[in-house]
């Protein structure tokens with residue numbers, strides 16, 4: 367579909383009409399933005415809420431209107447004629463209730479079926495964004511916290527990409543810092559032949575990290591060597607650099623496996639990437655007089671904060687904040703990103719708040735919120751176990767991500783076997799479905815909650831085929847596909863010869879809901895809330911049930927129209943799955 371074809375979301379199209387009406391009705395206040403919201407279904411589909419506030423503004427200016435209600439009446443009368451609107455009414459102090467035309471709803475859905483759901487993609491005012499997500503630390507196992515960051519960040523990136531934003535997916539890996547001295551020394555000590563030692567020989571890097579830490583804490587000679595190793599590494603000495611690269615590579619192989627299983631694409635830009643730019647960026651900050659001396663460290667004071675942001679430690683080393691300030695500078699100036707989004711647990715909120723405020727002080731970011739370029743910290747809560755405490759396995763170790771994914775998949779495979787699919791499907795179909803449903807369930811259980819709240823990890827719940835779960839939704843979609851398949855009709859042909867009609871209530875409810883897709887994606891993007899899209903998807907499946915239980919599809923007089931409505935529902939659901947990083951399945 368071409369760009370010109372996009373008319374804006376349903377809400378935006380209504381807003382355009384009311385904008386025209388506002389200009390005609392109250393020319394004395396030309397800056398008023400139309401306020402459009404869904405309304406109580408008893409009165410209509412949408413309402414325009416401008417009358418009250420417009421009245422407050424114009425009443426002192428000498429106006430022929432006698433109150434807010436006449437303003438609302440005039441807004442209604444001055445609305446340009448449009449095939450969108452079936453009827454309007456005025457309620458209370460000038461609210462304009464709008465009933466949309468069901469012919470227009472049907473036509474819009476049919477057009478989407480012909481031109482593709484891409485024509486329903488919202489258009490955002492941003493051209494390029496950075497999403498900084500996943501970002502595990504080298505030599506430490508990825509845990510459920512990183513799983514949340516990976517899942518949430520991927521969805522946000524997908525939604526922005528769908529909305530025609532160019533997204534730089536950045537994995538800000540913790541691959542630099544003093545811990546590497548200890549790791550490198552330990553590597554030399556344990557594996558004298560380290561240059562030829564592969565990841566199998568070195569084994570579990572997390573255990574390796576723990577052992578080296580123990581060595582570091584208990585042996586002062588080792589500790590000294592480790593500290594010296596940091597200096598050698600940062601000084602670029604070949605041998606140290608090589609050992610560092612080897613450790614990073616082993617770690618990388620581990621989390622690449624997880625990304626592959628989750629279907630997540632990321633570009634690694636670890637902390638080490640920004641390291642060479644730090645002195646230059648600190649000099650920029652220094653020139654502006656932002657950097658001060660405090661207790662031997664170099665710091666930036668930030669209004670309203672009790673403690674300053676440390677940018678050079680007392681020993682002269684750089685830290686997490688110096689790297690993040692530099693990365694922010696790089697993303698704004700070198701990569702020309704207009705929106706930079708950081709996905710980490712809420713525990714890092716203060717850190718990002720300080721970094722963003724420092725960037726405002728130096729003038730990299732505008733002082734006002736919601737002007738571009740802008741930054742956002744997308745925080746999320748903890749993953750809890752059944753006991754309400756931080757999610758752990760019985761051995762009190764952190765939960766390994768791969769084990770979680772394995773278990774989800776295996777349980778789905780068992781469920782398919784129980785349904786007798788083992789004898790009907792090929793091995794490949796069984797595997798693919800178990801993965802799609804299992805990984806989808808883990809993702810959806812995370813995404814459906816408001817990300818700021820903690821959520822409890824529970825396999826039984828997330829893999830249930832009832833309620834608001836991925837399993838239920840994937841099955842609902844597969845069932846719709848099977849209705850279409852079993853009708854024996856060629857849906858492509860129906861699209862060209864058929865017509866959608868929304869005469870039954872349940873049909874109209876479903877149709878209108880489908881048409882709200884664009885504004886929902888836009889809302890989820892602007893507020894960085896994937897749960898908004900999950901709620902929508904679940905709502906669609908409920909409306910479909912409502913429709914399917916009251917309207918006979920196959921064999922009815924309205925068969926063609928209803929099959930097209932089934933197809934539109936499946937298309938919208940699939941797009942939602944795709945935006946949530948879930949692979950749809952077509953049979954159950």
Ligand code: ARG
Nearest residue numbers: 498501502503538540690710
């Ligand atoms: N590596 C960090 C952690 O595991 C997350 C990094 C987030 N991104 C950033 N630019 N600071 O906590």
